[in-house]
Amino acid sequence: MEFKEKYNQWLNIVNAALENMLEEKDNPQKNIYRAMKYSLEAGGKRLRPILTLAVCDSFGQDYKIAMPYACAIEMIHTYSLIHDDLPAMDNDDYRRGKLTNHKVFGEAMAILAGNALLNYAFEIMHQDMLKNKEFLERKIKAACIISNASGVSGMIGGQVIDIESQNKEMTLELVEYMHSKKTGALIKAPVLAAAVLCDARTDEMKYLEQYAEKIGLAFQIKDDILDFEGDFKVMGKLSGNDAANNKQTFVTLYGLDKAREILYKTASEALKYISKLNFESHFLEELVDYIVTRDK
């Protein structure tokens, strides 16, 4: 099967699972489900959950065991976007070509919808542990990896640096540290969560971690390039927004040519690490190419 076909197959599986997990209930607080669903079903790439399922598949493990963890990560990712777009944060009106959550539901509801998605991610994982007791210790390890990656040592830590650095000079080192937290942590988590669910050996964990770090970095550099070059139709948000917010990016730091050079070097390193693994890694290799060549 071709990569694109396979990616879309995973995408449909993830979308169906997410839709199934977030059932609207007819209760007095029902509007929050609408706000949660609005952003969760806004047509994301589903890179993070697909990473989880693909790593499981590479280990020859049924991907279904990882589904609650894969979906939890996507919910955490979505909550972070809703909060990042808030007036007090990046103040963005558009995301993926649609109005941002707070522009549709108001600021208070957007804050609550974000909180609710973060909370729901954990509810889903806990419910899975309660219902399906197989591999319980592996599941707890996966939950540890995910909650750590989304917290102060991970994604939130990166957001803090991002907020505090606006309109300030940043060292290259700090920019890289920020991205490794803000974007990197939640690209590494789906890979490592899948690995522990499949009971990966220490050396396998190490190579997968290095692979995930490189694709996380490549993803961010490509994002910065797209933001710099992109136009509204392709990116679904106003282009050059980072520059407008006085944010330091790989493009503002290195220039476009050098950023591209680093992107390709990073991609080739990702491929090197994944090749060290003794398993069916075709999809994970092609995924590197997808990250480098994507146009949104």
Place this chain on the structure above:
Amino acid sequence: MEFKEKYNQWLNIVNAALENMLEEKDNPQKNIYRAMKYSLEAGGKRLRPILTLAVCDSFGQDYKIAMPYACAIEMIHTYSLIHDDLPAMDNDDYRRGKLTNHKVFGEAMAILAGNALLNYAFEIMHQDMLKNKEFLERKIKAACIISNASGVSGMIGGQVIDIESQNKEMTLELVEYMHSKKTGALIKAPVLAAAVLCDARTDEMKYLEQYAEKIGLAFQIKDDILDFEGDFKVMGKLSGNDAANNKQTFVTLYGLDKAREILYKTASEALKYISKLNFESHFLEELVDYIVTRDK
């Protein structure tokens, strides 16, 4: 030991544990620890974690097993206060006599500090499961109870109704439903989490749930009375704030006298349920009196 002495003993134990769990790290995102600590260590009553420890104690179980879950609930409670105070929500400048989180650290950091506390609550529980494998299934049940109580079916659900009902007429039924979610869910959770950690029988769970529901309701009615009567010095926030925000409370709905009557009736029901339990419940009985007579 007298109730007050015992309460203060638990309070000191909880405060020490919270301080110990939230260690400031010297990393580029270190300011978030300051913002988290500011609100977490702002001198709350610690009612929720103390409930957890006291229920464990009543079952004759070492309270230490419940400490991560007790502290997690207090972190969730604190995050909800930080977010409730935001300009987009209740827009409060003071809480417990101190400036609110966003007044000190700015809105963006307050949003992130809230998120970080919610996330950290789950990190703590997961870490405990990973390190201390005794009673693993009970711990998972406790985590399920807590994440459910803090989510869309619980506290966040109540916040949604609260936000959507401002400046609107509310039925009595809806006000009670809102409080059972917004405040009640996170007072019930510490009691039930402790009960499952102690492997309580079904009938014990039922009586504890009814006890917890009644003290949750009593707590809210008393809060409304204090808000109506209170002055800044005692409550640590501007009094009559609910009325200023056009919020329906038990006092605005029933009047002060009737609200007090319901408060006492509710308290006596709480005492009735706790007396059905065949364990050392002296502290939990006195706690009802504390909730009814407290002045802040």
